[in-house]
Amino acid sequence: MRRRNLMVLIGLIMTFSPVLKAQNLIGIPPVEYQVELNDSTSEFFTVEVKGSSYERGFQHGKALRKVIRPTINRFKYDMVGSFLKALGSEATWEDYLDFLYTKTKLLQNAEEQVPDLVDEIRGIADGCDLPLKDVFAYNLNFDETFWVLEKMTGIDPMLASEKANYEQFPTGHCSHGSVWENGKASVGYTLDWTRHFEGSQTLIKHVKEDGTVLLMTTYAGTLIGHGINATYGYTFTPHSKFQLAHDVDKGLAQIFIYRKLIEANSVQNAIDYLHKVKPAAGLAYALTDKNGTRTFEVSANKIVKFKTGGNWMGVFNVARVNNDLSASYKKEFNLAGEINMKNLPKRYWEYNHDSEERYAIMEKEIVWRTPDKMTPQKWEEIFIQQPINKPVNEELPTSNLWHVIIIDEDFIEYHVSPGNPGNLPLEEYRFKYSK
Structure with a gap:
């Protein structure tokens, strides 16, 4: 108190x-x-963890074991099981798990590149008394799930979904808008993922051994969804780019990249890391501090900076500048050689119309606005518009989390809610960060 x-x-x-x-x-x-988290007043499950990587994971797993267990079961049998059926496969969760560990190198790559984060997952598993293999696979619940399924079945799930308008697969995901000027930035972001994770939204305060504080929202039992480095005053947002080349044999799973970006302790250090890492899945990463947003589309083989031409940014889920497209996309559109991203077939954009519609809304709403005008209330007015807003319903796409972050010379404000925009009130956390 x-x-x-x-x-x-x-x-x-x-x-x-x-x-x-x-x-x-x-x-x-x-x-x-x-700032002290309060589980009785927050709409999130909340937990504060401190110490080594394993210790923080164990505290996380033990505190949230009653949430983690059913959520992992939904991931295993409802999400992965349903996707296998939608792809016409008779394989089971057990088949998927075996394939993940014997036919990909996602675990080996993590153990070699981010052993501290594997230790944290091991701590989570021990804390909630579940097998490490289950908890590790669950932490790869984002895009890598689709690329393991692709390797198992020979079908690109997201391309098949876009072509056939399947309701079993997400049609669009995370939306980002930001503006900046004169040492101040304002960011709005919604993390959309499948409804299997609804009800497990968690707010975690990490205090690392060096005293660095990370405030992160995630699904119970996972390393991160999005968040802020509260000590060094910056944030990042991730965005799936299913059209980009991916590699589950040589690449590092995205959730580990998320954590390394937020642990880099500056936007520049995070950018340097993106230029070194080889990812397992193609994504865009938007990194924001008081000086503005820098965005990069990162594929298995290439990193390209994306610019809008002004002091604003909109990031969605279609690749716009990185021409390192996936094999399935190149085959679908008969693309070969050096691909010109400014001269793609019309169908490319039609398949990704959800992202294009969201981009158009964001550009119209924020292109001339200043950070002082982009209050949490103003961001909510924008984000409640569809298709940016994807409320929980019988369809698969779901806005699980959303936030507004305002950063100036001294403070970083974190306004966050475990639901779709306009549903639950934004909770506010404010830090005086270090320079």
């Missing part, structure tokens, strides 16, 4: 002292003590 009272007092001081300069912000405690 003292911590909460302290933050209220700090908030009042900042509210009524607008001329207070950064150098005079004395008496503010380290980031670790500025």
Whole structure:
């Protein structure tokens, strides 16, 4: 309670002292003590973890074991099982699990490149008393699931879905908008994933051994969905690019890349990491600090920066600048040699109309706006529009999480909700971050 009272007092001081300069912000405690999660008032499951990678994972798994167990079962039998059936396969979850560990190198690559994060997953598994293989596979519930299925069945699930308008597969995912100017940035973002994870949304405060604080939303039992580096004052957002080349044999699964980006301690360090890593799945990553957003489309073999030409950014789920397309996409559109992304067949954009519609809405709404105008309320007005907004219903696409992040010279504000925009109120967390 003292911590909460302290933050209220700090908030009042900042509210009524607008001329207070950064150098005079004395008496503010380290980031670790500025915000305390409260499970009784938050709409998220909340947990605070501290210590080594394994220790933080164990605390996470033990605290949320009653949520993790049923969510993993939904992932195994409802999500993976349903996708296998939709692809005409008679394989079971057990077949999928065996294939993941014997026919791909996703575990080996993680053990070699990010052993600390594998230790964290091992801690989660031990904390909730589940097999490591199940919990590791569950942490790869994003795009790698589709590419393991593709390798098993010979069918690109997302391309097949786009061609046939299957309802069994997601039609569109995460939406990002941001604006920046004069040392201030404002970001709106929704993380859309399948409804199998609805009800497991979790807010986790990590305090690493060096004192760095990460505040992250995720699904119970997984490493990260999105979040902020509360100590160094920046954020990132991930966006599936199913059209890009992927590699489950040589690449690192995306959830590990997420964590390494948020642990890089600066946007530039994160960008440097993106230029070094070989991913298992193609994504766009948007990295934002007070100076603005830098966005990169990253495939298995290539990284390309995406720019809008102004102090605004919109990121959705169709590749726009990276021509390292997947084998199935190149075959579908009879593409060979050096692909010109400005001269793609009309059907390419028709297959990805959901992303194009969202991009058009975002551009229209924010292209001329400044960060001061992009309040949480304004972002909500934009994000409640469909198809950006994908509420929970009988269809598969679901907005599980959304947030607004505002970063200036001194503070980073994290407004976050475990649902689709306009549903549950945004919860607010505010940190004075280090320079």
